[in-house]
Amino acid sequence: MKASPQMQSRLLDLLDLDTRLTQLDHQLRTxxxxxxxxxxxxxxxxxxxxxxxxxxxxxxxxxxxxxxxxxxxxxxxxxxxxxxxxxxxxxxxxxxxxxxxxxxxxxxxxxxxxxxxxxxxxxxxxxxxxxxxxxxxxxxxxxxxxxxxxxxxxxxxxxxxxxxxxxHGRPAVVADLSAELLALYDRVRAHSGTGAAPLVQRRCGGCRLDLNAVDLSRIRNAPEDEVLRCEECGRVLVRTSESGL
Missing domain, CATH: 1.10.287.1490 (Helix Hairpins)
Incomplete structure (x- = not known):
């Protein structure tokens, strides 16, 4: 699957929104x-x-x-x-x-x-x-x-x-994503709780596990528009300036 870096970055915005919504729902229930x-x-x-x-x-x-x-x-x-x-x-x-x-x-x-x-x-x-x-x-x-x-x-x-x-701000973020990327995000989110995670200092921000050398090499050599997945948790990995690649 292909998606521009900007589109992939918007996944993190959506992740922040959905995480906050989950937190608020939890507060209401508890x-x-x-x-x-x-x-x-x-x-x-x-x-x-x-x-x-x-x-x-x-x-x-x-x-x-x-x-x-x-x-x-x-x-x-x-x-x-x-x-x-x-x-x-x-x-x-x-x-x-x-x-x-x-x-x-x-x-x-x-x-x-x-x-x-x-x-x-x-x-x-x-x-x-x-x-x-x-x-x-x-x-x-x-x-x-x-x-x-x-x-x-x-x-x-x-x-x-x-x-x-x-x-109220979620539709605007969703509008910047392709239907295919959003479907993947929602599918992973239904299974794992969150659909995407930033790659920070060679670590998946979702499962908090360090990536091995093989995975890091694959990510380092992947095109910018390639949608990447964490091999451990399946979340969409979004490369950032702090990815450590």
Whole structure:
């Protein structure tokens, strides 16, 4: 294959552009925020579930409190009615004595129910503390996740803008290459990651290996317009003023 030295030199310009594009793509894929975002997103469901669990526990206990309050109030109401009947003094001596016994029993029952009510209220307080902590943990988690996403988006936008700018200059370089040379470059690039490499100080800039004497002699004697390939990595070798030939 033949190509002018100027055309071959443009391969190095294309190499620089494509190398920078590859670097920018790698930066986009490996933003440090992505790891933390993935970790926080994975934990999101567990934190949300903990909020729901603790809030449900509080609601269940609050229903127990309401039930306990109703039971205490029922005993109080019954005691108030009995006390009113006793104070009125109506009825036989036996019935009045029965009311006194019932009032004593109701007082004991009220004490038991109030103790149970207090115990449930203490459980509600503890459960509410757990719910509050779960809510705070979820809120802090969400705030951190929002901040990381904002940082990711800001960095990604900056890198994408640079990538767009770099990619914008590629067509002009490609236009200076023959279709045959570009096809070779793209084919080698698909296989090796880069399609061309400068020859600097008798070393391939792609695989970083020194050329042997036979290859150097071949390159030294090759016409300027001959497209050369590295025997080791297959990249297109572009001769430069620093090739050391």
């Amino acid at each position: 933003l440090p925020e992505l790891v933390d975002i993935a970790r926080l997103e994975a934990a999101e469901a567990d934190l949300r579930a903990e909020v729901v669990r603790t809030e449900t526990a509080v609601s269940d206990l609050q229903r127990e409190v309401a039930k306990a309050e109703a039971a205490v109030q029922q005993v109080r109401d019954r005691a108030a009615r009995d006390q009113a009947r006793l104070d009125a003094g109506t009825g036989t001596s036996k019935s009045l004595q029965g009311l006194q016994h019932e009032l004593a029993s109701l007082e004991r029952r009220q004490g038991v129910l109030e103790d149970e009510q207090l115990e449930v209220m203490e459980r509600v307080e503890a459960a509410q503390g757990s719910a509050d902590r779960a809510a705070r943990a979820h809120a802090e988690h969400a705030e951190r996740l929002t901040s990381l996403r904002a940082q990711r988006d800001e960095k990604a936008a900056r890198i994408s803008a640079e990538r767009e700018e770099v990619a």
